[in-house]
Amino acid sequence: MTQDFSFDPDQPLAELLPLQEDLPPDHRSGFVAVIGRPNVGKSTLINGWLGQKIAIVSPKPQTTRHRQLAIITRPSAQVILLDTPGLHKPQNLLGEYMMDQATKSVPDADVICLLVDASSRPSEADSLAVHDLHEKASDIPVLLVINKIDLVPPQDLEARITAYRRLVPFSSQWIALTALEPSGRDELFEQVVSLLPLGPRYYPADQITDQEERFIAAEMIREQVLLHTYQEVPHSVAVLVNEFKERSGNLTYVGATIYVERETQKRILLGKHGQLIKQVGQGARAEIEEMIGHKIYLDLWVKVWPNWRKDEHRLRWLGFALPPSRS
Ligand SMILES: Nc1nc2c(ncn2[C@@H]2O[C@H](COP(=O)(O)OP(=O)(O)OP(=O)(O)O)[C@@H](O)[C@H]2O)c(=O)[nH]1
Ligand SMILES: [Mg+2]
Structure with missing residues (x-):
């Protein structure tokens, strides 16, 4: 990623x-x-x-x-x-x-x-x-x-x-x-x-990052999780955007999975009657809409992946390009 x-x-x-x-x-x-x-x-x-x-x-x-x-x-x-x-x-x-x-x-x-x-x-x-x-x-x-x-x-x-x-x-x-x-x-x-040394432009004047909107959208969802959770939960969360597709001229569908490490963390993240995940979704939707300049439909899923932070295969799946020595 x-x-x-x-x-x-x-x-x-x-x-x-x-x-x-x-x-x-x-x-x-x-x-x-x-x-x-x-x-x-x-x-x-x-x-x-x-x-x-x-x-x-x-x-x-x-x-x-x-x-x-x-x-x-x-x-x-x-x-x-x-x-x-x-x-x-x-x-x-x-x-x-x-x-x-x-x-x-x-x-x-x-x-x-x-x-x-x-x-x-x-x-x-x-x-x-x-x-x-x-x-x-x-x-x-x-x-x-x-x-x-x-x-x-x-x-x-x-x-x-x-x-x-x-x-x-x-x-x-x-x-x-x-x-x-x-x-x-x-x-x-x-x-x-x-x-800085004297030198040319290396990137077009209108390019502001090397990351795709899809990656930044995943980060914005994770940011909302960080803002709404405490202790070990923020560190145990990863987000993968599975789908980022324009459905019509002014609506983009964003489907994302939030990975946590334990069932208890999943329950915390969902919150009572799904209240916490709803707040996370509302916050993330506002940020992503501001970035892309139009409305999105945000679909969030929460999944438990035990110990993903220690698991090379899962880290790679989540887009962490580990150094080649680990291949
Ligand atoms: N009061 C105050 N808060 C600041 C200032 N700069 C950053 N912050 C706050 O410090 C916190 C951390 O800011 P980040 O920009 O995420 O810090 P970072 O160095 O990128 O952190 P990592 O990504 O974890 O390495 C946020 O809550 C910011 O709002 C500042 O100059 N004054
Ligand atoms: Mg930072």
């Missing part, structure tokens, strides 16, 4: 030329890996930059599971962002997949945006993640993004910023902001562009 991004350096220049309509000579472009521990605000920042939701966001850690491209085209630059799963210690095969997704593109990035969460102090886990990142990509410029400063009491802010700057002494630039607000995002965007 995910597609590997790749820019082929051997691609004939002529094939790229239609994308280059009168670009200024100082046009910049490149890949920016947006990296950080779970829940620090990576997907929030990217959606904010795009002005549109392509990546799901939730207060639960480990929301993003796949690497996903977000392409921002401006007259002076094309920035290709990689939203990545949060850096964490994997507990199962799904976690290993997520860490692979998070780290495999880092060495090829032109810039790394390393996000940290200012609302808490740097932890041991932050140090480990930063150390690993530095080992993988010591020669790539790192922009330290100290996010969520709206949650820090003003009297603590300076000390918190200093603590995070000490954590990442190798960063070439830093910024403290709240990803929810445009002013900080704009300033950061300018910093990112200034670190």
Whole structure:
């Protein structure tokens, strides 16, 4: 379901030329890996930059599971962002997949945006993640993004910023902001562009992601599950869209299965008299309709797949492209 991004350096220049309509000579472009521990605000920042939701966001850690491209085209630059799963210690095969997704593109990035969460102090886990990142990509410029400063009491802010700057002494630039607000995002965007090399557009100006609407629809359903459930349920859920078909000019049928790991989780997800799944469906329908611009009919099914997060075969079936070593 995910597609590997790749820019082929051997691609004939002529094939790229239609994308280059009168670009200024100082046009910049490149890949920016947006990296950080779970829940620090990576997907929030990217959606904010795009002005549109392509990546799901939730207060639960480990929301993003796949690497996903977000392409921002401006007259002076094309920035290709990689939203990545949060850096964490994997507990199962799904976690290993997520860490692979998070780290495999880092060495090829032109810039790394390393996000940290200012609302808490740097932890041991932050140090480990930063150390690993530095080992993988010591020669790539790192922009330290100290996010969520709206949650820090003003009297603590300076000390918190200093603590995070000490954590990442190798960063070439830093910024403290709240990803929810445009002013900080704009300033950061300018910093990112200034670190990119001169280069052409790699994608058409109107392309904003490498993911199909069908994949994003599945993610939007999962987002609603994350928002409506607690404890281990959010982590035990996967969503597969089985059918995404335009039935008439302004109605699309979306049939999806929500997989959980246990019968008890299925009961929680259905809720009393089916109330919870109804709320999930209503929320997801609104999001998907906004994305595709017309009405959908959403059919949701819930199925129990014991331990799917540890099961290679089931993970592959659900669209997780596990590294080849597992084949
Ligand atoms: N108050 C505040 N909340 C923020 C800010 N940025 C993000 N959030 C919230 O933080 C939570 C996590 O945001 P995400 O964008 O899903 O974080 P992520 O880094 O993509 O998380 P994973 O995908 O799990 O790695 C959400 O509830 C966001 O609304 C911020 O600047 N201020
Ligand atoms: Mg995310």
